[in-house]
Amino acid sequence: MPMILRNQCVGVLYHDNRLFGSVFKESDLEFLSYFAGQAAIALDNATAYEKIRKINRKLLDEKRYYEEQHLESIHFEDFVGRSPAIVRVMELVERVSRTATTALILGETGVGKELVARAIHRNSQRRTKSFIRVHCSALPRSLITSELFGHEKGAFTGASERRIGRFELADGGTLFLDEVGDIPPDVQVRLLRVLQSGEFERVGGSRTLRSDFRLIAATNRDLRQAVAAGRFREDLYYRLNVFPIFVPPLRERKEDIPLLAHYFLRLYSTRMAKPVQKIPDTEMEKLVAYDWPGNVRELENVVERGTILSTGPYFRVPELQTDSPKSFPRKWGTTLQDNERFHILWALEKTAGKIRGPGGAARLLDIHPNTLYSRMKKLGIRKTPMETGSIHGTVDPDKERPGAPFSVNPAGRESGYSAFLKV
Numbered sequence: 001m002p003m004i005l006r007n008q009c010v011g012v013l014y015h016d017n018r019l020f021g022s023v024f025k026e027s028d029l030e031f032l033s034y035f036a037g038q039a040a041i042a043l044d045n046a047t048a049y050e051k052i053r054k055i056n057r058k059l060l061d062e063k064r065y066y067e068e069q070h071l072e073s074i075h076f077e078d079f080v081g082r083s084p085a086i087v088r089v090m091e092l093v094e095r096v097s098r099t100a101t102t103a104l105i106l107g108e109t110g111v112g113k114e115l116v117a118r119a120i121h122r123n124s125q126r127r128t129k130s131f132i133r134v135h136c137s138a139l140p141r142s143l144i145t146s147e148l149f150g151h152e153k154g155a156f157t158g159a160s161e162r163r164i165g166r167f168e169l170a171d172g173g174t175l176f177l178d179e180v181g182d183i184p185p186d187v188q189v190r191l192l193r194v195l196q197s198g199e200f201e202r203v204g205g206s207r208t209l210r211s212d213f214r215l216i217a218a219t220n221r222d223l224r225q226a227v228a229a230g231r232f233r234e235d236l237y238y239r240l241n242v243f244p245i246f247v248p249p250l251r252e253r254k255e256d257i258p259l260l261a262h263y264f265l266r267l268y269s270t271r272m273a274k275p276v277q278k279i280p281d282t283e284m285e286k287l288v289a290y291d292w293p294g295n296v297r298e299l300e301n302v303v304e305r306g307t308i309l310s311t312g313p314y315f316r317v318p319e320l321q322t323d324s325p326k327s328f329p330r331k332w333g334t335t336l337q338d339n340e341r342f343h344i345l346w347a348l349e350k351t352a353g354k355i356r357g358p359g360g361a362a363r364l365l366d367i368h369p370n371t372l373y374s375r376m377k378k379l380g381i382r383k384t385p386m387e388t389g390s391i392h393g394t395v396d397p398d399k400e401r402p403g404a405p406f407s408v409n410p411a412g413r414e415s416g417y418s419a420f421l422k423v
Helices: 026-068 084-097 113-122 144-149 185-197 223-228 234-240 254-271 281-289 295-309 336-350 361-365 369-378
Strands: 002-005 008-012 103-106 131-135 174-178 214-219 243-246
Touching: 002 026, 008 026, 084 113, 084 243, 103 113, 113 131, 113 174, 113 214, 144 185, 185 234, 223 234, 254 281, 254 295, 295 361, 336 361, 336 369, 361 369
Parallel strands: 103 214, 103 243, 131 174, 174 214
Antiparallel strands: 002 008
């Protein structure tokens, strides 16, 4: 008996009696037809319920994802600037937004690569869908696969429930892979497969899933050099580098500094309810003359700090970081790990041991606090409780620098030097 719904056959209801022949009569057709119709409605309701259940689950996962995105705040929708370099960037954004082409955003830390990615998404046909950001360098190596691909319940210790990954969350929208150059080699292989076929499996799962997303990647690394060194797959590099967009550092577009400074001043003076409204020419000259190694992010931090310190209607530039790590004595370290260790120590000294929030070391280094904690642990930078509100420690005599209040325990050895960090 056909199951008819909306003038379409959605199934067949089979009736049979193996014990007695000729049990069904022609007079039973009306009853069986009614029963088939009810079965068709029930089947349609079950299908609709399953679709609604999946949509609700996806919405809940998206909600949870956005609730977790308190890592960094984006203060403005569009780029503030009128320099030819920024005009060129926005021209490229406008062109690539009309397509589904993969974009690779290049530039130093703090130049605003995520703003470019959001601008591409906001001007694309996927603007009404999700914009899912993955900060690759902030994810521990042991969790990055689970975060990207998702996992099934019981896939590993601590997986108490099924979790949808970022690829699934980005279905229909845009996936932004920030600091893509930090993805481990084993994950690069799986990522390449997803980009080629759009298919993947959750960790601990066997069912192949599909996701239709637009990919935007960003990095502050030289990926071509990473390919030559064998740290980044060549085929993945060419898959990502379809439409590169280079965002120039702030020191190469100094004509944008006054606009950015006034923008951030209005933002923070309003937020703090302070009467600071003007930047004198002498103070603006200081801002323009500075090289801004931290780019726009550093400028924002300086304006925020200056707004706090300024009294009256005029903005005063606080002390700028003139003693960058480049001025450290060469005996501080010759390896990349040594230089990274003392760069973190330098930031901790400048922030009096504070890690999170405005004026913290994580903000100064332009990384997430969890990433900084992870790097400190790996590099053997320890915290030891001493007097509350103070920072103490001794310096490794092999790398001693007079006055340095922090020290390290190289390679994480049990014995060594430690420091108390005010968090």
